Every structure is written in structure tokens, then in C-alpha cells.
Amino acid sequence: MNLQLLAFMILSLVTLGAAFKVITARFITHAALYLALSFVGVAGLFLLLNADFLAAVQLLVYVGAITTMLIFAVMLSQVEEIRQGAAEEGFWRRILSARFGVIPLAVAAALAGVILYLYRFANWKAVPVAPDPNTTRSIGQAMFTTYLIPFEVASLVLLVAMIGAIVLTMKKEDRSR
């Protein structure tokens, strides 16, 4: 077993294990931390796939921004139940119930099963070419030429998210500056 494969195995286990803990953790703050760990695992996988720039973005956006935002939202919330995070029953206790156990498991497992079954017999036209050594540069170039329009739209998506978050959460008093 070569080293690359070993690293892949370990990172995959971290990613999936942490993802599993996101679902099962009793406290929502713990779940958020596991989510961050899972994202770190994915970033590692990106590195293995020669997507170093993307790995950096992944760490910045997911771990740095999204997870932090989630944790802050939970911690700073004025709603007791969110802050305490103990609203849900334990995972193992619910696993035998239908709505929160058997049916989701069956659906998710069937989904994974079918997709994997189809992958097994897929004929990928993989190209065994060495990767672009300087991905960051080519991504940057493409982003401002070929993908100019999506880039601009993405900025508008962020704009609407910003306005939306403000409109929905801002308190009434804030308006009467």
C-alpha cells in the first residue's frame, strides 16, 4: 500500500467519521465542531487530488466562515434552547423509531447503494495525464475571463445573502438611528 493511498484512507475515515458524529452528537455545538473536522478532512482530500488552491478556499470558507458563523449563531442566540443545544433526544434512542430512524436510514442507504452500484459499472473515460502544476494561476486566469459572468453573479448571491440576513434578523430599534 503506497503512502498516498494510506493518506487517502485516513482522511476519508476522518471525513466520514466526523460527518457521522455531526448527525449523532447530542449537543449542537459539538456537532458544529465535528462539522469543521469533516471539512478539514475534505480539504485534505482536495490536496491529495492536486487541488491545493481549493483546499485553501475550503479551509477559509467552510472552516473559517460557515462553521464559525454556525457556532456564533448558536452561542449568541437569545433562545435558550438553541444555546443549550439539548433539544433533541439522543441519536441511539431514536434509531429504532420510524420517522427518525428506520425510514431515513433505509432511504439514505438505498440512495448510496444505488449510486455505488451504478458507479461500479460505469465506464469513466479517465485521462491519465499529469495535473496542471500551477492550478492557482490557471483558476485565477479562467475566473476573470471565461467565468466572468458567473463570478459577477456569485458576488450578487453574496449581496442578497447579506441584505437578507440583515433584513431578517435586525431588531426593530436599529431602524430608528
Added chain:
Amino acid sequence: MIPLFYVLVVSTLLFALGVYGALLSTNAIRILMSIEMILNAVNLNLVGFGRYITPSDPRGQIFAIFVMTVAAAEAAVGLAIILVIARRYGAAAIDRVRMLKG
């Protein structure tokens, strides 16, 4: 080199875990986390395909960057909505939110 199939297995399992979490949890914030997991699985797919199918074209990675941007925006708006709901229902327990039905 790691076989493409292995990467796909990991991404599929991550996808399925995200789906499982979304169906399982009553906590809207946890469902939001599960959605982020689903998007991560897609990104893994995109990067993996980019590496093996079009190694010279950064198309897959760029797609993934856009997905991340959207994910961040979605998370922000989602959290805002959840907070609005939580004020009213006292908790992020989504199964209590059911005035609208039938």
C-alpha cells in the same frame, strides 16, 4: 494514484450521510449542517472528476468554488430564517413548526 472509484465512494457516502442527517434531525441547524455536507460531497465529486477526467482544465474546481460561495450565502440566509423561527417557536425543533398543513 488513487483510483477514481475510491474518491467517488467517499463522496457518495458523504452525500448519503448528509441525506440521512437531513431526514433524521429535528434541529433545523443540524439540518443546515447536513445540507453543507451534501454540498461538500458534490464538491468532492467535482474536484475528483476534474482531476481524472479533465486534468488540464480547471473547470471542476471553479464550479466547486462557486458552490462554496453559494453554500456560504445559503448558510447565512438559512441561519437568519432559523433565528426568526426560533424566536417564535422557542426552539429550533423543526417538527413543532407546523401551522401550515392540509
Added chain:
Amino acid sequence: MIEQAWIIAIIPIVAWLIIFLFAKALKEKVAYVGILAMGISLLLSVLTFSEALGGTVEKSFPWAVVGDIKIPVGFQVDPLTAVMLLVITIVSLMVQIYSVGYMHGDVRYAKYYAIVSLFSAAMLGLVLANNFFWLVLSWEIMGLSSYLLISHWYEKPEAAAAGMKAFITTRIGDIGLLLGTIMLFVYTHSFEFNVIAEKIHAGEINQGIVTVAALLVFAGGVGKSAQFPLHVWLPDAMAGPTPGSALIHAATMVAAGVYLVARAYGIFVATPYALFWVALIGGFTALFAATIATVMTDIKKVLAYSTVSQLGYMMLGLGAGSYTAGIFHLMTHAFFKSLLFLGSGSVIHAVHSQEMHEMGGLRKKLPITYWTFLIGTAALAGIPPFSGFWSKDEILLAAYRSPYPVLFWMGVATAGLTAYYMTRAVILTFFGQPRDHHKYEHAHESPPVMTVPLVILATLAAVSGLPGSPFLHNAFGEFVKFGHGHEAEPSSFVMIIAISAALLGVLAGVAIYGYKVISREKAIRSWRPLYLVLKNKYYVDEFYMAIFVRGTVLLAEIVGFFDRYIIDGLVNLVGWLGMQLSFLSGLFDKYVIDGMVNGVAAITMALGNSARRLQTGFVQSYAITLFAGVVIGLILIQLIGG
């Protein structure tokens, strides 16, 4: 004039617009707008008719071109159209003049005239159209106006309901017509009757397809012309104003179905099946409705079932292969049936009741109404030399010459029954002693504005059969014919049978109701089950109520149930099973074995929770459906596409 015949349909539309826009200013003067417009249309129709004797005209322009789909706008005037134009404009004009008196003081006087104008315009447009597309358009507009006209007095629940019933019931047939039209278009690439007929005649289209298309088109006729099994709307439609009924049930709406079959005759003759079904449905409807009419006590209901029955007669004629006979009867029927409806309106106007058992002896009070009604009755009953006799004779002749003798005997039986129930109606209404003296005292003859149309229509009812009689060498048949026309040679046998059936019917009526030779009560008593079946109109309405209305409601309930409960119910079922499992194999679940108390509490709570969750509104159920849909879709596509 014939070159600009389309104007005939435009004039009533203009009248409709004027009435619609200036209703407030004109008040009851709106009637003159409608009458004037229809008068001009009648004049133009006469001109058109006289020119049509010389030859036919067809004009067509492309209206919209969508790739290879050409939607035409065009009209034609051939003998069929010319006759229909005359019939429609005459009846509509008479109805509108009559309504000046009948509708006087009505709350929605202007609206009534507006709709009558629109209605007439739609029917005129329908007979002028030279293609299926415009026919369908006019057809739908007519359906809508019929709804408005029938539910004119919408404060009365039965009127509102009847309008809705007419609208929906006929729409079922309309679906057939629409699909038939599209099907014919797909296979012939044309909407125009002539082109379609030519292509079918040339054998370009598969026989099976032609049959299906013809039957679909016929479904439209079944709906509009109130043929079994879609006849249920027509008797209920009597809730509308009586002159409106005269318009709907004599010259416009119901005639449209018969006209449609005649217009599309080129499609029907190409396939023996289709014509056979037309004849069978027609014959059956004729007999079926006639039996019901024998027990109705509401004068308008008698006329309503009589209309259904006579429409069946026309279909029988068309189906038996005589295009001429069907249209001939359509024409004579339009005159005598509108006369009868307007006459009944005059009676209702006088006694404020529709129950024949509350009338009696009215012939002295309403002499003009009585005499004109009598002429109408004679025409309908098929007494020579009135118009109905000649047209019925033609139909019976066609049925006699057709390969199915049963059709002929159906027609004969219907003729006998028709004579019987009309005699009964006349005797109950106009003869004998007044049964309700209060109403009798207050009865008085209607004003001239109502009786003049009666007299005109009575004249037409008396003589309009002559063009089809041997005296005028069958002029009608020479004019209105399909292809080269092949008139069956007259048969004295048929004529004798027809006359005897009519006379037998009249005699029976007189015997039972005039001289009470046979006691009505005793007859009802001894034939009670049959009487009840007839009285309840063979329970068709009840049957529909049970099957369709309740069925739809049930289906909606099932669907709603699915939407509401199945997903959650399924979830709960599995949950319940899981809980049983966890209870039985308690060893696996430490929360259950923690103690009986805890276990019972947990189960009770879980059960309560389950019951609560029977309500939907759960995002999770929605999400489960989404992903289960993905899984099922993935599997299905592999099974189908692989």
C-alpha cells in the same frame, strides 16, 4: 350578399357589445337593439339563401401560421348553412320579440338580451365556420352563453345548479370534439371540413383512425344535443327563462350537435361503425326520452324530454344514412318546438305555474295560445299535413331502408309515444274543467307582442314541411343533400305505419285524459314500478351522482388522504412496528428495560407523538418524499431505459 355572409354573425355581436356597453342608458330599449340586429341578420339570411340556391361559396384565409400548423379563418355558405341561417335567425327574432312581453320588468333585462344576442351570434358563427377550429371556438362560446342564460335567475338555487350542470355535462362531450378535431388535424394537416373529407375520401387515412375521430366528434354532438347518456342537463335547463329555453332547445344549442354530425358527414360516411353508433344512440335516446315524457307533469319538462327525444330522432335519421332527413327534421322541429315553448311560456305567464295538474280549461281564456299550441302539437305528433309529419316520415323511411330494422321500429314506437304525451299535455292544459280556480280566474291572454310571434311560428310549423313533401317534388331534398343525394323511394307502408302510430297515440291520450275510458290512477297503480322508474327518469341522475360526483369526491378524498396521511401514516406504521419490536426485544433498548414505569411512559408518549404526527406540515416528510423519489426514479429509469 353570399360573398359577405360572415356579416350575418357579426351583427348580433355588435348588438351584444352595444347592449353590454350602454345597458344603463338604454334600459328596456335594449330589446330594440337586439331585435333590430336580428331582423337585419334575418334579411341578410334570406338574401343569402336565395343566392345559395344558385351555388355555394367558400372563403378561407390563413389566420395564424405556426410552422406547419395553419389555423384558418373562413366561412362557407352551402345549402346546409343557408337553411341553418334561416332557421336560427327566424327563431331568434321571434324569441326576442316575444321576450319584450315575457321578460318585461325583469331585474336583469339588459343582461338577458345581451346573452341572447351573443348566443345567436355564436350559433350563427358555428354554422358559418368552414373549419373545425372556428367551429370549436363558437361551440365553446355557446356553452358559456348557455350557462349564463340557464342560470339567468341565479338567485334560485336550482337555476344556478342547472347552469353549472349544463356547462359541465356538455363539456364532457366537448373534450371529445376537441380531441377529435386535433386528431383529424394531426392526420390530415387541416382544420377545414372539405379538405378533411377529401383526404378521407381519397383513403389517405387509416380506417381505424377515422372511426375513432368520428366517434370523438360525435361525443361533442352527444353532449350538446343532449343524447343519452349526456342528456341529463337539458331537462334541468328548464330553470332558465322560457323564451331562452325556446332558443336553446329549438334552434341553437341542441341543434348544434345535429348540425355538427351533418357538417362532418364526410367523416362519418367513411366508416360504417360511426354511423351505426349515431343511429343507435339517436334511436335509443328518442325512445328513452319519449317514455319519460309520458309521465312528466311539468309542462316544460314534457317539452324538454320531447326535445331530447326529437333530437334523437334527428340523429337516427343521420345515422340511418339520410342526411336530408336529419336536417329536414331539424328545421321543422326548430319551428314547432320553439312555438310550443313560447306557447307554454304564454300559459305560464298566464297562470304562474308550470304544473299541468293546476291548469285545465284554458282554451277559453287563451284562445290564440290554444290554437297555435294545437298546431305545434299536431306538427310534433306527426299529423299530416303539418310539418312534423313530412320530416318524420323521411326519417322513418331512411330507417326502414337501413340494414337495421330495429331502428325503424324504435322510430315508430317513439312516434306513437310522442303523439300520446302531446295529446295528454294539450288535454291537461287546455281542456276539461279548471283544476285551480284561483289561477284560472286570473289567467288572461298574453299581449300581442307575445302572440304575434306565436302566430308566425304556427304558420311555419304548419307549412314548413311542404318543401319536403311529394307535392313540391321533394324540393328540400334536392337542395340539401350529401354528395349526389340518393333519396330512398317513398313507401306507402312506412307512411301508413307512421300515420297509424300517431293516431294510436292521439287516441290513447284522448281515451285516458279526455274521456277517462281508462282510469289514470288505476293505470298508475297497476304499473307502479314502471311508473316510478319513469317518474325518476330511469334514475340516471342518481346513477351519475353516485358514480361520478361521489366518485370524484371519493377520489379527491383518497388523494387528499394520500397527501395528508399516507406518508406520515407509513412512517407511523413502521414506527409502531419498530416500537413493538423494541418492546419485545427490550434487551436491545436500555431505555425500555430501565423499568416498567419508564417503559410504559415512553411508549405512551411515543404513541401520543405518533397521533400528533398524523398531521402533515412536517418538513421531514417532504424531504423523505424527495429522496425516496430520487431512489425510486433511479431504479425505474434503469428498468425502463436499460
Added chain:
Amino acid sequence: MSYLPILPEIVLTAAILFLTLVVVFYQGENRNGVMMTGTIFGLSVTLLTLAFVPPFAGYLFSGMLTLDGMAFFFRWLFPAVGLFVAFMAREFLEVKKAENPGEFYVILLLAILGMMLMASSGDLITIYLGLELTSISSYILAGYLREDPKSGEAAIKYFLMGALASGVLLFGMSLFYGLTGATNLVSISGILHQVGAPPLVLAAMVFLIIGLGFKVAAVPFHMWAPDAYEGAPTPVTAFFSVGPKAAAFAAIIRVFTDGLSSLVWEWSLAFAVLALITMTLGNLTALWQKNVKRMLAYSSIAHAGYIMVGLAAGTWQGTVAMLLYLLAYVFTNLGIFAVVTALGNREGKDELTDFTGLSQRSPYLAAALVVFFLSLIGIPFTAGFFGKFLLFGAAVQSGLVWLALVMAVNSAISVGYYYTVVRNMYLVAPKNKGALPVAGELKLVVTVALLVTLILGLFFEPVLGRLVAFTLPG
């Protein structure tokens, strides 16, 4: 590279940025009115620009955008929808005491920009971004009335389901990228024509069908729609029922006819099945509703089913029919919702019983509503008829007579619930007496919608001719 063809979008973006600044810095009393005026001005200029920009057909920005006739149709339609919704919103926001009325318009404009982008996309990436721009704006709009628990519930349900469905869609897109190595629709189409239909391609197609089917509320992925429609502010419901839905259909036409043209047999079959259950279930469930917005939600589900018949036909005639039907449906539905808004602004509950005696309280609105319903049923000389007629034609032409039959039966069933409203308006005595005060702009919206419904019913030919020119292959 020329920016001229997308000048309308640039103008709209500029308007959005300008209005954002206005919202932040304008502190006057009448923010609501000022913002509405600004929005209407921005949209009008956008439409004007669109009219005067020289026609351009082809691919732009390395194939990211496809500007063709269909794109033109939708780029024209969506700002028009925006105008209607902006007019409807002002009084509503005032009556409901929305806390930040100004931002509403900015978000609405962003949603419209996203929709325009979806309709002119040539690439999976742009479709995805346009879709998300529209969706995220829609989630915010649904929850705009923070103090109304129903609004919040609508937002959270719409958001969670929408995000999950986006995940499904995105997974399918990633599979297509993996299978073809391309994200451009034209390239994908070319490669798929060589590849054929191996199992995984079909699987990826299923993900796309379900992801987009969710956005148009196709049964059984419709369950979010009635909740979101009922809970959302009424002008937003009006917007949802026409805007994002039409945009999703635009995206469907793009993806399936541009990108997956080689799989037409498979996807037209799938859409035929979806159309069948969507229209039937939508109509039957609508019969049971008490809340008018919920009823209209099911009605709009049923109409999505009708429109899918055009997809099931799988021909360009089907596409033409879809576009014409969408046009008719959009304006008719906006008219209906304008009436509902006018009534809801005074009565506040949106129940079917609120309509009682409307013919006396506001004869004009009642009569207009009747015309709109006739159009939805498909009566001649209203806009809805020709759309239905063409859909029938397309279905029969593709041998789907059974589907046309089901559609015809369905439109007969739909008479039932529309009639309930008509009966309430004309035959039932009013609950609240007195004339209904209606804001001027709502009357304007109703009148314009009425005119479009009637004019399109009489003179559909020029529109149809252009649509055909737009969609004709080759």
C-alpha cells in the same frame, strides 16, 4: 467580446446597486413609495433597453450565455412580472407593517436578475448560479413578514426543501460533468450523442429531473409549495406562482432540449408521467381547500402539470405551446393575485369566505376575476385557450392522446374549485358590507392583466408567430 447584448442585465444590476444605496442612505418617511418608484423605473429602463438593444443570437462569454429567441422571451417576461409584483407590494407592505419595506424591492430585483440569467444560460454553472440567486432571494421574500409566524414557517420550509433539492440537482450536474468532461450544454449534447444512454447517464438525468421538478412543484415533490404559498406574503405568493416557476421551466427547456437532446425519449416519458400525476393530484386536492392562497397553490401545481405536457411531447411544437401557455398563465395568475391582495389588504385572512358578495362590493374586481378563471379553465377568446389548444395539439401529435384526454378531464375538474369562488362572489350575501376600497395601483395591475388576457385571447397570432420563430429548430 461585446457587452452590448447583455446591456439590459447590466442596467438592472446598476439599478439594484443604486437602490441598495438608496435603502441605506434615504431616511425619509416614505421609503416604501420611493423604493417602489425606483424599482418600477429600473425595470422600465431594463425593458426599454431590451427593446432597443440590437438583436443578437448566439453564444456569449465562452458559452456561458445563450442568447436566442427563447432567452429574449423570458428576459422580457421576467421584468414585466417584476413590475406587476412591485405594484402589488406597496400597499401590502404598508398594511402589514413590514419592518423594512425598502429592501423588499432590492431582493425582488435580484430574484428577477437570477431568473433572467437562468433563461439565457448556456452552461450548467450559470444555470446553477441563476437558480440559487433566485432561490435565496425567494427564501428571504417568503419570510419577509418577520412578525407573522406563518411567513416564518413558509420561509423555513421553503428554505430547507429548496436547499436539499438544490443538492440533488447539483449532484446530477456533477455527474454530467464527470460523464462528459464538460459543463457547457452544447458540448454535453455533442458528447451525449456519441455516448448514447448508459445507465449512469440516465441516473444523472433523474437527479436533474427531480431537482428541477422540485422547483416547478411537480407532484410528488410539490409538498413545500402549498405551505410556502399560503404562508408567504401575498404579493410574494403571486411572484412565486409565476416567476421562479416560469424560470425553472426556462431552465428545464434549456437543460433538456439544449443539453440532453439525445435522451429525449427517456425524459419525455418521465415528464409525461410527472405531468399526469401533477395535474390530477393538484386539481383534486385544490377542491378541498378553504384558504384561497392554498387553493391557488394547488391550482398552480395543476397548471405546472399542464405545462409539462409540452415537455412530454418532446417536440419544438411542445416548446412553443409551453411558452404560449406560460405567457397566458403568468398574466392571468398575476391578475388573480392582485384581486386576492386587494381583498386580503382589507380582510386579512385570505379565506374563501372573504369573497362572499364581492360582486356587490367591487363589481369590477369580481368580473375581472371571472375572466381570469375562464382563462385558466381555457375558454376561447381568453389567453388560456390557445395555450391549452396548442398543448393538446402537441400532445396528440406526439401520440400522447391519453395525456391530452387526462388534461381535458382535469380542466373540467378545475371548474369545480374556481366555481366555488365565483359562487361566493355572486350568489352569497357579503359578510362585510360596503364598497371595497382598492388601491389605485392594484386596479392598474388588474386592468393590465385583464387586457393582456383578453388581447392575447383575440390576437394571439403575432405573439405565436414570434414564439415559433424563436423556437423553430435550425
